Amino acid sequence: MRLLLVEDDDHVAAALSAVLARHGFQVVHARNGEEALRALLPAEKEPFGVILLDLGLPDQDGYEVCGKIRKRTTTPVIMVTARADVRSRIHGLNLGADDYVTKPYDTGELLARIHAVARRTTGTEDTAPTPVAALRLGSVAIELPTRRVSVDGTEVQLTRKEFDLLALLAQRPGVVFRREQIISEVWRTSWEGTGRTLEVHVASLRSKLRLPALIETVRGVGYRLVAPSA
The missing domain is CATH 3.40.50.2300 (Response regulator)
Incomplete structure (x- = not known):
């Protein structure tokens, strides 16, 4: 390489x-x-x-x-x-x-x-589960096939991994995803050092979407998505 x-x-x-x-x-x-x-x-x-x-x-x-x-x-x-x-x-x-x-x-x-x-980044870029559907969670709309996210109709620009992380959590709102599970499914690795990268991506998503309560931290376990009100 x-x-x-x-x-x-x-x-x-x-x-x-x-x-x-x-x-x-x-x-x-x-x-x-x-x-x-x-x-x-x-x-x-x-x-x-x-x-x-x-x-x-x-x-x-x-x-x-x-x-x-x-x-x-x-x-x-x-x-x-x-x-x-x-x-x-x-x-x-x-x-x-x-x-x-x-x-x-x-x-x-x-x-x-x-x-x-x-x-x-070898092969396809989409690493999160990608059903051919769109997800609507209150004011947040996630178009999985086109990898677009909008809040109240305004598109939000996300990086590749930010989208994959949001899409994973959004497909099972309210369900707690263990940190190890997220790292495995989004980053395709079990290396523990990726945990800090996960925290930064979560913080970035909260900031970009202007919905700090959207992704809830479950202390000692992982994260879950809390669907906002419409």
Whole structure:
């Protein structure tokens, strides 16, 4: 798999590239946002399987670069950031990032996340159950075949995984889904480290839909969808 590593620190990039190469990745190193965007241009090249994007770039803000990348390609983006607060992570996911890793990170964790996003985006993109029907839950309308969501008639833009998570919970309103079950069905992995990503996606859904009570946290168990009033 070709992997685009966007990292301005040459020492960090060299060490990480060596580890990735030992695990079968062909690494292309970009030192800044402009180099990263140029690396995506050659149409004759084999497409990248994953992009590792450091947010602390010298020429452009990493969030800005992520937005530009997402306009050009659907290649999975994993943000690498020292910004550990939930708001920063939600912002990254809203821009189209598929996952994030907080510095300092364990190399084994990073490799697991790379393989996880690569598995999730191989083949069809729809990973949640997708019956040929629409769901109506109070003011929320979910069109499963077209992957569209609206609240009070206004369409809400969701990322791929945000939609899959909402669709899963919405098909059985009031039923508690265990965290492990959600991770297995939406992320197609049993790796425990994905739990933090689940929390961020839930927070992002609550924010985007402007219905904070829509997804209820069942402490120590998981989540359930509480249908809002019409």
